[in-house]
Amino acid sequence: MQWFLTTLIQYKNFLFFIILLGIGIAFTVAGSNFHSTKIQEIGVVVSGELLKPIHYSKSYLYLNETNESLLKENNHLRQELLDYKGVQVSTDLDSLNPNLSKYLVRSAEVLRNSYVNARNLLILDKGANDGIKQDMSVIGPDGIIGIVKQTSSNFSSVISILYQDFKINAKLIHTGAFGSLYWEGKDPSKMTFSDVSIINKITKGDTIVTGGMSAYFPKGIPIGIITDFDTPTSGGYYDIKVELFNNLTDLEHVYIIDNKSRSEFLNIQNQDKDASR
Amino acid sequence: MLQDNIKILSRFIVLVLIQTLIFDRITLFGFSYPAVYLFFVINYRFDKSQFILIFLGFLMGLTIDLLQGSSGSNSIATLFISFLRPFIIRFSFGNNLDSISLLSMNSRTSNQIVFIASIILVHQVILQIVSYLDFDHFIVILRNIIVNSIFTFIILFSSVTFFKNKN
Numbered sequence: 513m514q515w516f517l518t519t520l521i522q523y524k525n526f527l528f529f530i531i532l533l534g535i536g537i538a539f540t541v542a543g544s545n546f547h548s549t550k551i552q553e554i555g556v557v558v559s560g561e562l563l564k565p566i567h568y569s570k571s572y573l574y575l576n577e578t579n580e581s582l583l584k585e586n587n588h589l590r591q592e593l594l595d596y597k598g599v600q601v602s603t604d605l606d607s608l609n610p611n612l613s614k615y616l617v618r619s620a621e622v623l624r625n626s627y628v629n630a631r632n633l634l635i636l637d638k639g640a641n642d643g644i645k646q647d648m649s650v651i652g653p654d655g656i657i658g659i660v661k662q663t664s665s666n667f668s669s670v671i672s673i674l675y676q677d678f679k680i681n682a683k684l685i686h687t688g689a690f691g692s693l694y695w696e697g698k699d700p701s702k703m704t705f706s707d708v709s710i711i712n713k714i715t716k717g718d719t720i721v722t723g724g725m726s727a728y729f730p731k732g733i734p735i736g737i738i739t740d741f742d743t744p745t746s747g748g749y750y751d752i753k754v755e756l757f758n759n760l761t762d763l764e765h766v767y768i769i770d771n772k773s774r775s776e777f778l779n780i781q782n783q784d785k786d787a788s789r
Numbered sequence: 790m791l792q793d794n795i796k797i798l799s800r801f802i803v804l805v806l807i808q809t810l811i812f813d814r815i816t817l818f819g820f821s822y823p824a825v826y827l828f829f830v831i832n833y834r835f836d837k838s839q840f841i842l843i844f845l846g847f848l849m850g851l852t853i854d855l856l857q858g859s860s861g862s863n864s865i866a867t868l869f870i871s872f873l874r875p876f877i878i879r880f881s882f883g884n885n886l887d888s889i890s891l892l893s894m895n896s897r898t899s900n901q902i903v904f905i906a907s908i909i910l911v912h913q914v915i916l917q918i919v920s921y922l923d924f925d926h927f928i929v930i931l932r933n934i935i936v937n938s939i940f941t942f943i944i945l946f947s948s949v950t951f952f953k954n955k956n
Binding site: 525536544 | 839840843844847850851854860861862864865868869872919922923
């Protein structure tokens with residue numbers, strides 16, 4: 513104790529300096545958006561570099577499971593491709609030309625996954641050098657995962673859908689009724705689907721997909737199924753509980769989707785806003 | 790003792806006012822303004838507590854930041870310089886100081902120039918790096934450091950000489 517106090521007094525200037533430096537940095541970050549973005553970027557780089565070796569050594573242990581799930585997904589995609597080819601009349605390769613498709617898909621690995629906080633962020637091993645930009649959408653093998661929040665040159669952080677105050681536009685696959693999906697912050701496999709008017713008929717087991725009404729997620733990516741719903745006595749909107757398809761607690765490989773017409777979409781949206789003013 | 794503290798306090802207030810009311814409006818070449826409030830750190834007596842200097846330096850930077858509307862860069866830079874001051878003193882004057890204040894000092898002028906110049910330079914380097922925080926703007930940072938340092942040095946050195954002669 514004596515020793516501790518003596519050290520404390522001996523280094524009091526330095527400690528005081530560090531404390532004030534922390535306050536100063538906090539002021540800087542709070543006062544300027546640019547600085548807070550920069551500091552967050554440093555955070556992404558540091559945790560990315562730290563987690564990379566851990567992740568790679570860990571992923572080696574799960575190679576079997578990973579291979580199996582990738583094979584399954586491959587199978588599914590092949591099936592889909594065959595179905596798709598069957599529908600198509602012309603057999604030219606234009607439909608597979610990446611320049612003509614609206615979305616560009618890139619794969620990435622999850623370096624850090626979190627699902628216990630109220631606001632969860634993921635860190636991926638791809639960054640601006642790989643063409644990842646802010647606001648791109650991230651999906652997993654079975655459904656949506658989140659939106660890219662920030663990129664450094666080699667890493668990027670992703671806002672998970674398990675993020676309070678984050679609402680996703682979604683719709684019922686049968687009736688096409690739109691609503692917004694959000695997380696209440698308890699169970700990482702359950703979300704709440706709200707703002708669906710009671711004039712739409714719903715049943716347990718209905719599938720929910722992304723609505724495509726924002727520039728983030730493409731239309732029709734599966735999200736989950738309805739497990740339970742309340743018909744409210746007043747208000748006119750259902751309160752629906754949704755079970756997610758994707759297991760967000762166990763993520764290894766994800767896909768980042770680049771909506772190539774996103775800027776166009778935003779332009780139109782802005783023009784619309786200007787016009788209605 | 791009390792008189793000393795009042796002196797420090799009044800110097801603090803006067804320097805903040807001079808900095809924000811006069812020198813922030815003088816923009817040389819359109820981008821450079823001198824940081825005359827560093828006079829406080831330079832002129833702080835060598836025998837006084839460094840603990841208080843760290844606090845006052847931080848407070849000084851914070852006040853300037855709030856009045857300038859800049860985000861925290863002045864407080865961080867001034868805090869650094871108040872913390873590093875003993876090292877700079879040892880670097881420029883050696884271990885044996887012949888006086889408790891720069892104004893009543895008989896050391897060689899070159900030593901005093903080294904002292905003032907290194908305080909200004911370290912302050913400007915930290916200030917510019919923190920406020921830009923982006924090495925794509927390296928040329929701008931370098932330009933600001935050089936021009937601001939020279940400008941600040943001219944003003945601070947001449948005022949030190951002026952007050953010395955008055956003593």
